[in-house]
Amino acid sequence: MNPIAAVRRAWLVPVWLVLATLLAGAGAARAHELGAGRVEIYFLPDSAFRVDLQIDPDLTLQRLQVAADEPPTPGLPDAPLREALLARRDELLATARLTAGGAALPTTLTYLPAPPPGKGGREATVRLEGTLPAGAEALQLAWTLPASRYAVIVHREGDDADPGADLETHWVEPGELGPPLRRAAEVPDRLAVARQYLLLGFTHILPGGLDHVLFVLGIFLFSTRLKPVLLQVTAFTVAHSITLGLSIYGVVSLPSSIVEPLIALSIVYVAVENVLHPELTPWRVGVVFAFGLLHGLGFAGVLSELGLPRSEFLTALVAFNVGVEGGQLAVIALAFLAVGWWARSASWYRQRVVVPASLAIAAVGLWWTVQRVIS
């Protein structure tokens, strides 16, 4: 599968360049610094395509001159710069090799100068237009002009109709043949989507959701008997499934500035109640259910940020929720392994495990509450 990074809008590319830079700096293998180069590829009706190469015209002219072993002439005014570039039309065309199935694609070149100062960026556009041959479903680009990794953004018919639609973005090394770019978007495989969102749901709890982990541990520590734990876990699961679904479908919503501190406060509540009222009452189950509604809104916030594929919306939603359940059950299973079922029946279990652990959880929850309110 080709490496694809989806971004909401083309104008977010600089943001993603920054994010990618930051993330890559954390240790991922990469060749060199990311540059600011960008290519926009538009697939149009009747197999037509348009490739917009964003260039710094002054730098481009100098590169073409140096490649031809001529002295560079930096800093030309706009008109002579355009003239000089168009005089090198063939050289400019040769820097961007477009192919379909290995065969070169004939294109026409149009030069669109940079907007006047103060009216936008200083980038000019080299526009290549052509038509895919019959039977060809994809094209590939090798662009030798940039000196650093550049972004290739793919626009397809219908993309503009949905402003929230994801745009496909690839990162390509200069001079290297980019991945095949398909005229029609690939339909995601249902099983692959389910697998991906199942994993995302699970990892949102373990190891990603320490607040949810502490809440579940609070439930685990409440009782040494299985029934009260199961009752609470079921109430929590039903509740957060309800708000997750309703929130994703836009029926309910609360700002994260309210939800997140309340989630932290819910951790404090269950932990303190473990110490003060260790008996299962309908009230406790009701409170856990109410907190579950809150956690569901939190999950929905995360899932909204993750994004759901339009064609497999329900699959992804259900898979994510199942993943979350899996994560919670894993927390409880790990807690059983850590303290052991035998320890839960020991006389010292409450004094040496439940009370100190619950107090520690409450302290962390309280800290998060303050932190989230302040931030």
Place this chain on the structure above:
Amino acid sequence: MRTPTVLLTIAALALGSIAKPALGHDFWIEPSTYRPAPGQRVTLRHRVGNDFLGDPVRRDESLLVRFVTVGAEAEQRVPGVAGIDPAGIAQAPGSGTLVVAYESRGSLAELTAEKMAVYVEQEGIAPQLPRGWRGRKLLRDRFSRSVKSLLVVQGDGSAGFDRVAGLPLELVPLADPATLLPGGTLPLRLLWQGKPAGGIHVAAISRLDPKHPVAATTDAGGEVALALPRGGEWLIKAVKIAPSKDADADFESVWTSITFVAGNR
């Protein structure tokens, strides 16, 4: 933030080094002017590329170890906005030379032997590489940047051109580039961790004739003399290969450069 996108972006970044060499490897600082007026603000751009023709590189806080100006009185951090080109802004002092210095963290790069051979040829680093590198299918290089630029304030004197910024690998002019006549020789010393670095290939590239660099190798005292045929903007560069401190890389490479205007005083 859309995590799948981020994950896929990381994946995209992690992939990518196919067979053909990507040769955009020099890194330097390009100020808006090398001759600022006293107190003038100068924008500082990071550039990556070849032939002294670089792509702009946005300020990257995750890679930044040190980005400072070193003047006669004190060292000052270069302010800037993350993710923005230019990478920073400096203010010229009242007189003399202001040294702008940037040091980056190491980034891991995987190079095919073919790609490595291109670097070796271009940078003259063969003597520094571990034995048997040609037999390796893939080489893991942790590369970092140690670059600086000399801004000479308009007016009297360019004192401070030989100021040491304390970069891990640093080229220090031993004569004033601002007073260099065309065809004159510029002596420099290459320092590695503050000590002279001998036996290292140093190349000077002119903005006006980047395809014909002037090159020489440092002597035992880390010194090298380069005859610069013309004035104007110059980029002088060197690469030091060092053993890797971590198991995830086969070696570390530190890329240094100094940019300045020769003559013109």
